[in-house]
Amino acid sequence: MPELPEVETTKNKITPALQGQKIVRVEVRQPSLRWIVSPEIMRLKNETVHDLSRRGKYIILTLDHGYLVIHLGMTGFLKIVDANTPIGKHDHIDLVLEDGKILRYNDIRRFGSWQWFENIEDCILIQNLGVEPLSDDFNSAYLLNRFKTKKIACKIAIMDSKIVVGVGNIYASEALFLAKIHPETPANQLNIKQINDLVSSIKAVLLKALKEGGTTIKDFQQSDGKIGYFVQQLNVYGRQGKKCYVCGTLIESKVLGQRNSFFCPACQKK
């Protein structure tokens, strides 16, 4: 389940193989993703990949005449393969490059998306995104301001991509644990210290995962096909009923906003 560090890692891994390369053709075996893959994408050819960037969990390929915007959803991953690599189950899209290499998209649950925009300004989904968590724009003053009218649980609020991007379910629980904040605390009731702690915890959790090369549970694979290895370092996620590493209290779980949340009831008081 790619979160921001996984997406960043993926982007960095595939960049050398793509940058400056011309797209020979695109093979779409399964167009039915989060949104139907558009005809423009299927017809892409003779477009050079000038640049790869990331905004939130979107990977953006800058081509000659537009932008290819890719989201990995929950189970999507991109890898660079040779021309003769057999097509596996759930290998939905191939971007065939001039040098024979292929950018291959695999997505078991098809929650991901491939979209085409002539102008990136037309991509409303990206235009509406909140700040990048690892940028200076994501700071205490910003979060305090955005939270002051939010009565929802802070766990749900930090996962709202209109506020801050890239904080998925795993890292939301982890960051709240580090900040010693109960996930159900209403966002507008966090005090200054808690806001400070939350901001630095989110940055710390994401940076750590980034350094590790992206977490990885079950479905996520790095673009070279290697399975990640960060899962064992999670403090609370998926650990309900097990002892808190800090105080020994049993970790609890509770569904908030349709998502399971994990916390230590002793370390993270309401």
Add this chain to the structure above:
DNA sequence: CAGAGCTCCTGAATGC
């Protein structure tokens, strides 16, 4: 506008 709930999908885990 804010917030709650629904939805897409497959495979692993669980239940009987």
Add this chain to the structure above:
DNA sequence: TGCATTCAGGAGCTCT
């Protein structure tokens, strides 16, 4: 052993 049910989850969309 096998079939049916449940759960997981990013995030846009619908409804209140």
